[in-house]
Amino acid sequence: MRSIASRVGWGVATLFGASVLAFLLMRVLPGDPARLAAGELASEEAVRARAADMGLDQPLPLQYLHFIRDFVTGDWGYAYSIGTPAREAILGRLPATVELAILAFVIGVSVGVSLALLAAYTRRRWVDVVIRGLSSLGMATPQFYMALILLLVLSQGLGLFPGPEGRLTPGLAEPPHRTGMFTVDALLAGQWTTASDAFAHLILPAVVLAMVPAAFLLRLLRSNLLETSREQYMLVLRAKGTPRARSYVRHAFPNAALPTITASGLLLAELLAGSILAEKVFGWPGVGSLVADSVLSKDFAIVQSFVFLSALIYVVVNTLIDVVYGLVDPRIRSASR
């Protein structure tokens, strides 16, 4: 396994690759950002001035170095399409996405893991068949379709959840800003009504986002559990009188969970990058829709910063996964010492 030094090196390489990609992509796409920023009717002169202002007249490597230097020092550029600094635009939207991603992740992992344990543990064939059917359904149903069905039935039909109106019921004041995650902020401020309202707004989009991760983890873990249950040590455990449930939860599960841990990390990183579809359907003001709009308007500052940021999230999450892996598996721990 990898040592700490090579892990860091790998992380840096990933960040470098992602930043170069982000930087170049926006520059090779057709359309002149300086023209877009200056406006359709601006004179050539004005466009050139704008380009110089945005640093676009400089050679590419220099532009790249400036981009990195500015990003690290906190200057993420000016978002011309919305008229605010890019940093403010992204960080303003990020908490909404993070809050949603965390809940979706928790739902996805707990549903996937518990159904996988149940499917592998049960001796009743039909339970396994039903669970596997649910997993196929979860994988195959398009997110937007699922979102619409849930909204129609649970929100509009039964009135159990709020409709697609964003993070709070319109008219309700936002809780005082601390983390930017409304449920957390409201709880910290002791505003119970706001907290429960914010949480209720989270549930349906989180369920929609959790669907694919849950179905995927369920499949992965179920087949790993079945494989593990054929291991010799499971027979030894039976022979020493261990109850079946205990040998599944204490012994088979940790062994079978290693690939699931890796997959969960990737899924979490993906959720943190935001989902354009789910955000559009639920009117959720997250980073996904911000970035989608910025790509269309060729807003360098936002797209660049965001790609770089998600690469950073990806590297951090992966490093955490490596740490968790080492905690679970003693063979890796002793190999990386």
Place this chain on the structure above:
Amino acid sequence: MIEHIPASPGPRVADNDVLLRVRGTRTEFGAGDQVVPAVNDVSFDLRRLERLGIVGESGSGKSALARTLMRLIEHPGRVVGGTIELDGRRLDQLDESEWRGVRGKDIAMVFQDPMSGFNPLRPIGKQIVEAITLHQDVSRAVAKRQAVDLLGDVEIVDPARKFGAYPHEFSGGMRQRAMIAMALANDPRILIADEPTTALDVTTQATILRLMRRLSDERGAALILISHDLGVVAQMCDTVQVMYAGKTVERGPALEVLVNPRHRYTEALLQSVVRRDQMVSGGRLPAIPGTPPNLRALPPGCPFEARCHVGRGRTDCSTETPRSSGFATQHGSVTVKCHVPAEPELVALSQGPDELRVDLGGCA
């Protein structure tokens, strides 16, 4: 350095002190016309402290028998008949939760492959502690002390430190020692060892066997040793039971059965063992011709008939299932299921089964 096995179970094992009584046990795998009777009407007694060797080729049903004794048969296998009595208690009538109280407590088992016998993510010591706390109402600290003592008993150096070691930090031999320690954790009355040394190198084999023999005696456990290695069985066991096609075909004192085989299958098995005199002359090792019969469609008559150099083609051998016949010998009685048993050559005792022996080194 060649040691001598006791002339007979003698004073160590009392003839009428039956610990485990097995009658008519039958275990099947598969369903419909694909049913395989892996254990087919097997009956025997195991006496207190006795060391019983069960030998046979792969597929003879010896492992299935061992697992039947602990009800470790997994779907699609099932135990379909027979009674098993441990000290007068009917084990075959127990439900699964009652069986859990027997496994690892009254009957414990050591398996063939020590490499994958421990959960790789948990320290070995903790897995032994688990075996203790499942059956004994003791504190963790007490269980830990017991586990460290057990590791010391199986001659693991520095047991207190090795308690926290993970399986991958142990060699194959050390893992098998730890397996034995775990099996003995609750002082079982019967220790079943299913090919315990097959996966180990020869020098390790001898130490492991010696250890098992010493510890099962010290802790008062009877031993059932499943093996295809007649040399090991000759060295370890008081009694030998030869299995073929799911049935016991010959049974008796090790000294008698391995020196004067009566069943033609036992005879053939013994001839296929490397003997010192043959190694000197460079002779070829005779193998038993043919393969074991298809258990799904057992032919009538003796299951060994098609491969038997005496019985092949004989009417009684190919049509009638041979019944048990008993022989009184100087070492005790032998039962054989054969229409044409071999006449013992009355070998003098001084020419005992030394040439069969794997040298386990001097040890009691």
